[in-house]
Amino acid sequence: MLGFQTTLAADIKVVKPVAGSLVYKKLLNAIRPRIEYELKTTVRLTVKKMNMQGNWAYLEVLPLQIDGHAIDYSKTKFKDANLDLSDPNQAEMLINYALLKLVDGRWYEVRQESFQILANINWGEYFPVKYELFNYE
């Protein structure tokens, strides 16, 4: 099974869904309920990165309030994080990272991280996808 998937992954190109396309919306809607649950508010998702390879997709999104203002994390479970947002490395921790899989026409979140630095997210080592899916430099 793993060998099959690895072969498949090597043959499929990594693409970026067009902003506003159906797949773009479906991917965002697949992670939105979890983020809204965690942040206890409806959110607007600003896409930092969205890559797709066959039935896998990788997203980096910054959640904002519907009016575009920053989320008030003091009302969430992350209230004790005490981030210094003037530090780019800490500001990066507000980004939600998600790995999704398409099964029977639906996208499912199979891995997610928030309040984490990107360097600690090494899904490419484990899942049968190309490293390019994550756009590692």
Place this chain on the structure above:
Amino acid sequence: MSNLRSMSYKALAMRAAASLGFLTYLSLNANALMPMSSPPVGSKLRQEILDVVRVRLEAEAQVKVKLVVKKVLVFGSVAHVCVVPVNIDGSSLDMKKSILAGVYQDMIDGEIDGIETGLEGSASKLVKSNGRWFEVEWNGGRSVCDK
């Protein structure tokens, strides 16, 4: 009606405010007041909920899995699920074939003390949004279904 006539406007206003407050409480706590139920085996609801968990666990296991269900409880638009994934033939999953193979090897090599993974047991919270169930929290480990 005569009672209402004899009440002062202030009393009526207070009653109306109390009713409104109670209705607001009901709407905000709808899930808490919903009866808890366990969807019957084979029901569409149970299938929909378990399929969400199954996709994540199959992605981790790298094989098709069968879920040994320890708990599926639904409260309105919230569900709590506890499952142990096994191979389709009922045998235990081989962690060495999963995405966690590297971590598992580290444990065997003594580099880490132990690991808690969804492949040993998975407890999840799901919410229903726009007619679809989403996993919003999950924990893995051998004992997560004991809690």
